[in-house]
Amino acid sequence: MRIAELSSRTGVTSASIKHYVREGLLPAGERVGYNQTAYDETHASRLHLIRALLDTGGLSAAATRAVLAAIDDRDVPLGHVLSTAQDAVSRRGAAPSPGALARVRALVDDRGWTVSEGNPGIAQCAEVLDRFAGIERDDLAGMLDRYAQPVLDIARGDLDAVAADLGDRDRMAETVAVGTALGDAMLAGLRRMAQEHVARTAGPGADAPRPRQP
Amino acid sequence: MRIAELSSRTGVTSASIKHYVREGLLPAGERVGYNQTAYDETHASRLHLIRALLDTGGLSAAATRAVLAAIDDRDVPLGHVLSTAQDAVSRRGAAPSPGALARVRALVDDRGWTVSEGNPGIAQCAEVLDRFAGIERDDLAGMLDRYAQPVLDIARGDLDAVAADLGDRDRMAETVAVGTALGDAMLAGLRRMAQEHVARTAGPGADAPRPRQP
Numbered sequence: 001m002r003i004a005e006l007s008s009r010t011g012v013t014s015a016s017i018k019h020y021v022r023e024g025l026l027p028a029g030e031r032v033g034y035n036q037t038a039y040d041e042t043h044a045s046r047l048h049l050i051r052a053l054l055d056t057g058g059l060s061a062a063a064t065r066a067v068l069a070a071i072d073d074r075d076v077p078l079g080h081v082l083s084t085a086q087d088a089v090s091r092r093g094a095a096p097s098p099g100a101l102a103r104v105r106a107l108v109d110d111r112g113w114t115v116s117e118g119n120p121g122i123a124q125c126a127e128v129l130d131r132f133a134g135i136e137r138d139d140l141a142g143m144l145d146r147y148a149q150p151v152l153d154i155a156r157g158d159l160d161a162v163a164a165d166l167g168d169r170d171r172m173a174e175t176v177a178v179g180t181a182l183g184d185a186m187l188a189g190l191r192r193m194a195q196e197h198v199a200r201t202a203g204p205g206a207d208a209p210r211p212r213q214p
Numbered sequence: 215m216r217i218a219e220l221s222s223r224t225g226v227t228s229a230s231i232k233h234y235v236r237e238g239l240l241p242a243g244e245r246v247g248y249n250q251t252a253y254d255e256t257h258a259s260r261l262h263l264i265r266a267l268l269d270t271g272g273l274s275a276a277a278t279r280a281v282l283a284a285i286d287d288r289d290v291p292l293g294h295v296l297s298t299a300q301d302a303v304s305r306r307g308a309a310p311s312p313g314a315l316a317r318v319r320a321l322v323d324d325r326g327w328t329v330s331e332g333n334p335g336i337a338q339c340a341e342v343l344d345r346f347a348g349i350e351r352d353d354l355a356g357m358l359d360r361y362a363q364p365v366l367d368i369a370r371g372d373l374d375a376v377a378a379d380l381g382d383r384d385r386m387a388e389t390v391a392v393g394t395a396l397g398d399a400m401l402a403g404l405r406r407m408a409q410e411h412v413a414r415t416a417g418p419g420a421d422a423p424r425p426r427q428p
Contacts, residue, residue, distance in 0.1 A: 048348035055307055056345050082413055086406045093269055113411040121406030128400045131270050132392075134262035139378070140389065143397060146371045147404050150364035155408035157360045159416060164353070175354065178346075180409070183357060184402045186342045190361050191401070192300045192335030194369035195394070197327040199296055202373060 003029070006039045010047045017047065023061050025050050025068060049178070053088075057181035063088035067181065071173045078162070081173045085180035086120055096126030103129055107144055111152075158183065217243070220253045224261045231261065237275050239264050239282060263392070267302075271395035277302035281395065285387045292376070295387045299394035300334055310340030317343055321358055325366075372397065 007014045020026040026046055029037035046068075053064045070076050070084040104125045108115045115122065125144060132140045158179050165171040221228045234240040240260055243251035260282075267278045284290050284298040318339045322329045329336065339358060346354045372393050379385040 045349060048345075048350075052345035052349060056341055058305070079413060082409060086409070089402070090406065091272070108407060113407060114414045115407045115410050119407055119410050121403040121410075124403030124406070125400055127270055128396050128403065131262075131266035131396060135259060135266060135388075135392065136262075137388070137392065140375065140392065142375065143371075143393070143400055144404070146375075147368055147397075147401055148408075150367045151401065151404040152408045152412070153364045154361055155405060155412045156416075157357075158409060159412045161354065161356065161360075174349075174351070178349065178351065178354065179357070182342050182345060183361075184398075184405070186339055186357055187361055187365065187401055187405070188303070188398045189335040189338030189342065190358070190365040191369060191398070192304065192338070193322060193327060193329045193333055194362075194366045195296060195300070195372060196329050196333050196335075198366070198369045198373045199293060200328045202370075 001039050003037060003039065006043055006047070010044055010051075012047050012051065020047070020050055024065055025061065049174075052178065053181050056185055057089060058185075059088050059181060067177050071170070071177050074169060076173070078169070078172055078176055081176045082180065083116075083118075085177040089181050089184060090120035090124060092120075093123075093127050094130075096123050097130050097133075100126035100129040100133070103141070104144065107148060111148060154183075154187070215253050217251060217253065220257055220261070224258055224265075226261050226265065234261070234264055238279055239275065263388075266392065267395050270399055271303060272399075273302050273395060281391050285384070285391050288383060290387070292383070292386055292390055295390045296394065297330075297332075299391040303395050303398060304334035304338060306334075307337075307341045308344075310337050311344050311347075314340035314343040314347070317355070318358065321362060325362060368397075368401070 001009075003014050003017055006012075007017060012020075017026065021028050026043060029039040029043065032038045049068070050064060053059045053067060054061070059067065067081075067085050067088050070081045076084075101122065104122050108122075129141050129144065132138055161179060162172050162175045165175065215223075217228050217231055220226075221231060226234075231240065235242050240257060243253040243257065246252045263282070264278060267273045267281060268275070273281065281295075281299050281302050284295045290298075315336065318336050322336075343355050343358065346352055375393060376386050376389045379389065
C-alpha cells in the first residue's frame, strides 16, 4: 500500500511515518518506481506498537528503538527483553542516598526476592524514600513494604500471561515488552479508581464525590 | 536565612528558588533591606515538597501549583485534594474509544466500585485497552481485571496511612497528595523488582540474570 493508505489505516500522519523510518523505529518501505514506496501489513502493525510504546508507555524514541530491537532479535532471551523494557520505562533521577538504597535492598532480602544489582526498580524506590525523608515524612516509607505483596501478586499474573504463549518466542517477547511498558499505565489508572472508591466508601472526611471536570 | 543558605540546605540552586517564586510555587521571602530577602524553615520544607512532586512525581509546574494550593487551603476537603492530585499525575492522551470506556466502566460496576465519571483512571485504562486492540493483542486486556484486586488492596492501605493522622487536616492532605503523586513511582519501582524475581525463579526461558549495566 501507499503511504497515504498506511496513514489512513493507522491514524498516523505521513510525516510521522517518515519520521519513524528516519529514527530507525519503522523499517523502510519498498521502493516501487520513481518517488513511490510500498508498505505492507507488517508496517501497519509495527506503527500501532510504536505509538503504544511512545504515547501510552511514555518511552523516548531511543528507548522504543531498543525495545523493538529486543523483540525482533530472536537470539535475545526473554529475560533480556524484560530488562530492556524495564530500563526503557524507568526514568533516571537523582542518585539515591546509600541509606535509602540499603533500605530497598533489605526489603528485597527479607522477602527472598532474586533481584540483580542493576534492576532500575531499586534506585526508583530509593528515590521515593529519599523524597519522603526530605519532606520529613519518614512515616510514609511504610508504603514500600505495604505495596510489596500486592505487587508480587501482579508480577505473578504478568508471568502467567507470558507463559500462555509458551513456545511462541516472538509473541512472548511482545507480551513481556508491552506488558512492562503499558502495565504501569494500567496500574496507575486502576489506582485512581480504587483510591476514589475506598475514599468515598470508607474515608474519614474524604467522602465527597470528585467535582465535575470543567 | 539568606537565599544562599536556603540553597545549600536544600540542594536547590538559587536560580531555581527564584524561578519557583516567579512560578507561584514557593511563597516569596521577606524583604529585609536593599536587595536582600530572608527565608525561613517553611521555605525549606516547601522546596523539598516541590522537588518531590516535580522530579519524582513527574508533575508539571502548573499541576504542582494546583496540588500545593489544595494542600494549603484548609477549606478544601480531602476528597478534593485527592482528585486534584489524581488529575495532576494523569497524562491526557488520545480520547479512548467508546468500547474501551464501556469495558472499564463494566469492571467498575461488576466490582461495585464507587467511581465518578470524571475520574482520570477511566480514560487511562481505556487508552491501554485501545492500544492492546491496536496491536491485535486483545488477549492482554485480561490485565485490567487481573490487576483490580491487588490495586484495591493497595488503595485500602493508602487510606489507612491517611487515617493514621486523623484530626490533623494539613498532614492528612499532604499524605493524600504525596501518596498519590509518589505512590505511582513506588509501585512501578517495586514492579520492576517483583517481575525480575518471578521471571528468574519461575520463568519459562526467562531465567537469565539481567546483564550488567554499562
